[in-house]
Amino acid sequence: MSGSLLSIRQLAVQVEGKQILDRLDLEVRPGEVHAIMGPNGSGKSTLAHVLAGRPGYEVTGGEVRYDGQDLLALEVEQRAAKGVFLAFQYPVEIPGVSNIQFLKTALNSLRKQRGEPELDAMELLDSVKARMAQMQMDEALLYRGVNEGFSGGEKKSNEILQMLVLEPRLAILDETDSGLDIDALKRVAAGINWFRREDRSLILVTHYQRLLDYVKPDYVHVLQQGRIGRSGGAELALELEQAGYAPTSGTAPERTGGVR
Amino acid sequence: MTTASRLFDTPSWKRLPGADWCWLLSHRERAFDRFRKGGVPDRGWEAWRYTDLGDLAQRRFDFDTSLEGGLSESWTPDPGWPEGHRILFRNGRWDTAGSKLLPLPPGARLISLQHAVQGQLPLLKRYLGQIASLEGHPFAALNSARFDDGLLLYLPEGCVLEQPIYCRFEMERYAEQEPPAAFPRLLVLMEAGSQAQLLEQHRGDGSVKALTDLLVEISLGNDARLFHGRLFGAELTDQRVSGVHVNQQRGSRYQSYSLMMGGALVRNDIQVSLNGEGAEALLDGLYLLDGMQHLDNHLRVDHLQPGGRSDQFYKGILDGHSRAVFNGLAVVHPDAQRSDARQINRNLLLSTGSEIDTKPELQIEADDVKCSHGATVGYLDREQLFYLRSRGIDPDNAQALLTLAFAREGLQRLPAGELADAYGRAITQALTARLEGQPQPAVGAGEVSDE
Numbered sequence: 001m002s003g004s005l006l007s008i009r010q011l012a013v014q015v016e017g018k019q020i021l022d023r024l025d026l027e028v029r030p031g032e033v034h035a036i037m038g039p040n041g042s043g044k045s046t047l048a049h050v051l052a053g054r055p056g057y058e059v060t061g062g063e064v065r066y067d068g069q070d071l072l073a074l075e076v077e078q079r080a081a082k083g084v085f086l087a088f089q090y091p092v093e094i095p096g097v098s099n100i101q102f103l104k105t106a107l108n109s110l111r112k113q114r115g116e117p118e119l120d121a122m123e124l125l126d127s128v129k130a131r132m133a134q135m136q137m138d139e140a141l142l143y144r145g146v147n148e149g150f151s152g153g154e155k156k157s158n159e160i161l162q163m164l165v166l167e168p169r170l171a172i173l174d175e176t177d178s179g180l181d182i183d184a185l186k187r188v189a190a191g192i193n194w195f196r197r198e199d200r201s202l203i204l205v206t207h208y209q210r211l212l213d214y215v216k217p218d219y220v221h222v223l224q225q226g227r228i229g230r231s232g233g234a235e236l237a238l239e240l241e242q243a244g245y246a247p248t249s250g251t252a253p254e255r256t257g258g259v260r
Numbered sequence: 261m262t263t264a265s266r267l268f269d270t271p272s273w274k275r276l277p278g279a280d281w282c283w284l285l286s287h288r289e290r291a292f293d294r295f296r297k298g299g300v301p302d303r304g305w306e307a308w309r310y311t312d313l314g315d316l317a318q319r320r321f322d323f324d325t326s327l328e329g330g331l332s333e334s335w336t337p338d339p340g341w342p343e344g345h346r347i348l349f350r351n352g353r354w355d356t357a358g359s360k361l362l363p364l365p366p367g368a369r370l371i372s373l374q375h376a377v378q379g380q381l382p383l384l385k386r387y388l389g390q391i392a393s394l395e396g397h398p399f400a401a402l403n404s405a406r407f408d409d410g411l412l413l414y415l416p417e418g419c420v421l422e423q424p425i426y427c428r429f430e431m432e433r434y435a436e437q438e439p440p441a442a443f444p445r446l447l448v449l450m451e452a453g454s455q456a457q458l459l460e461q462h463r464g465d466g467s468v469k470a471l472t473d474l475l476v477e478i479s480l481g482n483d484a485r486l487f488h489g490r491l492f493g494a495e496l497t498d499q500r501v502s503g504v505h506v507n508q509q510r511g512s513r514y515q516s517y518s519l520m521m522g523g524a525l526v527r528n529d530i531q532v533s534l535n536g537e538g539a540e541a542l543l544d545g546l547y548l549l550d551g552m553q554h555l556d557n558h559l560r561v562d563h564l565q566p567g568g569r570s571d572q573f574y575k576g577i578l579d580g581h582s583r584a585v586f587n588g589l590a591v592v593h594p595d596a597q598r599s600d601a602r603q604i605n606r607n608l609l610l611s612t613g614s615e616i617d618t619k620p621e622l623q624i625e626a627d628d629v630k631c632s633h634g635a636t637v638g639y640l641d642r643e644q645l646f647y648l649r650s651r652g653i654d655p656d657n658a659q660a661l662l663t664l665a666f667a668r669e670g671l672q673r674l675p676a677g678e679l680a681d682a683y684g685r686a687i688t689q690a691l692t693a694r695l696e697g698q699p700q701p702a703v704g705a706g707e708v709s710d711e
Contacts, residue, residue, distance in 0.1 A: 052650050055642070080652035092647040096665025105661065106651035113652065145665075162651065 005030050005067060005170055005201050006051075012061035012226075013043075013050055020046045022226035023062065028170070031198040035212055035237060036205045038223030039245040044205045045089060047223070048174040051203075052086035053079050066170065080106075081113035083169030087159035087176050094146040099158070102146045103128055103165055110166060131164045135191050153184030160191035171195065172203045177211035189214030209241040264320040264438035267402065268296055275324065276408050278377035287389055292405035298398050307396065310585040310617050311527065311556040321441035321471060322433075323406070334360035335428060340685055342678040344424035344459070345370060351431055352442025352472065353409040365419050373410035373445055383414060387449055391477040392505035393531070399501045403443045403475035410445035415454035417481070424457035424489075424679070431470035431498055439498075441471040452481035452509070457679070459489040462523070464496045469524075474502040480512035482536060487675065488516040489683070494548075494690045496522030503529040510536030510565075517674055518545040518557075519683060521690050525554045532561045534568035534596070544670050545574040548690055549582035549614070556585040563596035563626075572603040573670055577663060578614035579694065586618040586635070594625045603633040608640070608666050660695045667691055 006028040013021040020043045028034055038044050050057050051064065053076035064071040071079060094102070108118045132139055135157050147155050156176050163171050173192070177185055192215045196202065204217060212220070212234065220236040221228045222245065230236065271292065278284040300317040301308040334346050335358055348358030354372035364370060376384060394401040415421065433440055448458060464470070480486060492500065500523050506514050518528055532541040547555050561570040572588045590601035603620040620633040640662050648658035667687050674680040 054646055054650075076646065076649040077652050077654050080650055086650055088647065088650075092643050094644050094647070094662070094665060096668045097661055102648075102651070102661075105653055105657065106648075109654060109657065110652040166651065 003029050004065075006071075006203075007065045008062070009064075010062035011047075011050070011064060012059070013046055014058045014060050015046065015056065019060075020057075020226055021050070024223075024227045026221070026228065028201045028203065030169075030201055031196075032219065033196065033202040033204065033215065033217045035217040035220045036203060036223055037207065037209075037220060037237065037240060037245075038229075040207070042223040042245075043226045044207075044223050045174055048086060048172045048203070048205050051079075051172055052076065052084060077109070078113070080166075080168075081110050085163055085166060085168035085171045087156075087163060087171065087173040089175040089178065091147045091150075091155040091159055093148045093150075095148045097146050098143050099146050100125070100128065100142040103142075103162065106162070107166060128161070128165055131161055134164075134194060135161055136187055137161060152179045153181065153187075156180060156184065156188050157191070160188055160195075163195055164191060167200075169199065170201045170203070172205065174205045175207060176204070177206055177208065185211065186214060209237040212237045264322050266320055267300065267317060267441070271323070271406050276406070277374045278380070281377065281380050283385055284377065284388075288405045291389070291394055291401045294394055295398055295401040295405060298401070301398055307558060307587070308556075310583070311525070311554065313525075316471070320438045322438040323441055334358050337426065338682075340678070341426075341682045342424060344426050344457075346426045347411060347428070349409070349427060349429045349442075349444050351440045351470075352429070352444040354411065362423055365421070367416035368419050368421065369412065369414040370425065371412050373412050373447060374408065376412040376447075381412070383412070383449065384447070387477065387479060388445075388447055389477075391479055391507045392475060392503065397503055397529070397531075399473045399527070399529075400475050400503045400505070403445060403473045403503075406443040406473075407445035407475070408443065410447065413446075413448045413450075413456065413458070415450045415456060415484075417451040418453040419451070420454065421456040424459050424487075426459050426461060428461045428463060429472060429474070429500075430463045431472060433470065439469045439471065441473070443473050443475075446474070446476040448476070448478040448486065450478075450480050450484040450486060453483045454481065455485045457487040457489070459679075460491065462490075462492045462496060462500055464493070464498050464522070470498040472498070472500045472502070474500065476502070476504040478504065478506040478514070480506065480508045480514060480539075482509045483511040484509070485513045486515070487679075488514065489679070490516065490518040490520075490528075491683075491686065492518075492520045492522050492526055494521040494693070496526075497524050499523065499525040501525075501527040503527075504531070506530070506532040506541070508532065508534050508536060508539040508541065511538045512536065513540045513542070515542040515674075516544065517670075517683065518543075519686060520545065520547040520555055521549075521686075523553065523555070526556070528555065528557045530559045532570070534561065534563050534570065535565060537565045538567040538569075539565070540568065541570045542673070543570070543572045543574075543588075544673055546667060546670060546687065547574075547576040547578075547584055548667065548687070548694070549576065549584055550579040550694060551582060552580070553582040555583075557587065558585075559588040561590045561601065563590065563592040563599040563601060566596055567598045568596060569600040570602070572605075572620070573673065574604070575606045575608075575666065575670055576616065577608045577610060577667060577691075578616060579610040581611075581613040583615045584617075586616070586620070588619070588633075589621045589623065590631065590633075591623040592626050592629050592631065597626050597628045599626060600630045601633075602631070605635040606666075607635075607637045608663065609637065610663070660692075663695060664688060664691050 004027045008026040011024040222230040303309050346360045348355040392400045576584050586605040588603045592599045605618045607616045618635040622631050
């Protein structure tokens with residue numbers, strides 16, 4: 001479909017022989033925010049991981065086109081260079097690599113792959129600090145090991161900080177709201193809203209509706225049995241909050257997403 | 261003019277310093293007798309089962325290796341290392357021209373052991389050979405028989421040495437002679453409340469197939485504090501066998517950081533006796549090995565009095581066909597209630613040809629103690645690698661970053677400041693040089709842990 005940044009068709013994925021995603025379709029256009037909701041085990045995180053290229057997932061059918069290219073054929077770091085970003089549900093701790101060193105290496109790796117010159121260290125530091133101020137993050141976190149000993153809220157803020165610094169075109173946020181108190185949730189949501197732009201797209205994978213009180217999605221999809229069972233606007237999330245993820249009696253639509 | 265001989269050939273006692281001091285001569289003779297009876301350890305010795313000393317007993321060495329000339333001024337520390345007392349040992353002998361001492365506080369003594377022996381200092385009779393146990397330590401016995409120089413450091417009560425003492429050990433060889441063997445001896449005597457930093461730096465020019473048998477004896481009075489850094493430079497290609505024996509009194513603290521990057525064969529023995537209540541021993545080490553290098557670490561801490569703490573934290577990165585041994589033992593004796601003993605040995609294997617034999621051990625004979633031990637052997641962490649790659653960092657860089665991070669982890673345990681920074685730089689330099697243009701390290705499965 002023309003105009004889509006991300007186009008997923010009939011995607012089927014197995015993990016250790018078990019079918020997790022089964023003929024999943026999704027279209028994401030530039031500037032759109034899609035929320036993917038669903039009960040535990042419905043395949044939400046699998047979708048996020050497959051898009052980012054995590055090893056251990058076997059794609060058994062379908063295709064994923066990103067900016068006109070076969071996304072699944074690209075290496076993990078190539079996807080990142082083309083603007084795909086995954087905010088981890090469980091950010092990994094890397095003792096011994098400072099946060100600032102990590103950001104600098106990541107940004108310059110991306111720039112190098114894109115044929116852009118490396119960023120001056122001071123320039124980078126200034127821009128990172130400005131974004132940390134926006135996120136109300138303690139600057140001391142820059143000099144600690146990546147996520148090492150960070151609180152849950154600090155880890156999630158750190159993911160959003162990376163997103164703001166690396167400026168991807170498609171950000172996939174895997175349960176970024178889980179485990180956050182209300183203040184941390186607001187800070188993370190504010191970061192996501194700063195990120196939103198007409199040339200950037202977001203996929204918010206979430207179990208609960210409450211993040212969507214602060215980040216208003218264009219579309220809400222419910223994942224059921226490995227495919228999208230229901231789609232709607234922001235109001236669908238509220239409805240789910242009331243009624244839960246009980247299976248709907250209606251049939252799954254043939255194609256979902258991007259249908260107004 | 262010298263003639264080469266073997267380790268078992270009786271030394272020419274008269275040529276060794278202190279030959280006219282009866283006490284010392286009989287000490288030497290007893291030690292040599294013990295060495296000769298025990299022999300060069302082979303793999304039948306439990307403490308040497310992973311280390312093959314091969315033909316060491318048959319090899320001929322040049323024992324009389326006093327060097328003349330060659331140096332006109334003292335060496336300068338590498339950039340970034342703090343200023344300190346600089347002592348150069350060439351083939352085990354204190355080289356006056358190559359050394360430079362700073363002014364010392366009143367009562368402190370820092371002199372060559374040769375001079376101390378010639379002056380028959382009463383301190384020697386009281387301490388020399390009294391801290392190290394020769395039983396089961398053949399190279400301690402050999403050193404006791406053959407040492408001809410080294411240093412004596414004495415700090416009176418409450419004396420604080422602000423600047424570190426550097427001991428640089430270099431081995432040189434005259435053309436057409438047998439490889440040199442050196443037997444330096446360090447005797448460090450610190451009275452109550454004194455503080456010092458002692459930094460060994462083992463260097464070599466890479467061409468000498470020499471043997472160094474170093475013995476260090478350390479006595480720490482009540483509340484004394486010593487930081488003991490040991491650095492085996494990456495360019496070393498010879499054999500260095502070293503033993504450090506420490507006796508600690510109440511509330512004292514011994515902290516060692518051994519950075520071992522070079523040497524064809526290095527033996528790192530550290531034996532600590534916590535002989536006073538609340539004494540503390542922190543033994544940290546990092547080894548970065550490659551090629552055919554062989555390193556054997558043997559640590560032992562004896563908790564003899566209550567409330568002591570010991571912490572052994574050794575990490576290693578092995579590449580090529582290198583091999584390392586970690587044998588760490590903490591013994592908590594019956595009187596040592598409320599002891600805290602911890603041992604960790606973590607290893608990162610970058611090649612399938614490298615090997616680590618690790619054995620952290622605890623022997624507990626008291627009931628109120630806190631003890632833990634663990635060892636891991638593994639490859640790089642997949643989750644960390646994926647995280648870095650998902651941010652655009654290519655696999656080579658991600659691996660280099662993680663390897664460096666693994667190596668630097670223990671640095672935060674060092675006192676912050678110039679020293680920790682200097683070690684950090686040395687590690688980064690050595691690893692960067694090794695990782696550049698290397699085949700990709702192995703990744704993934706094979707994690708073994710009982711931590």
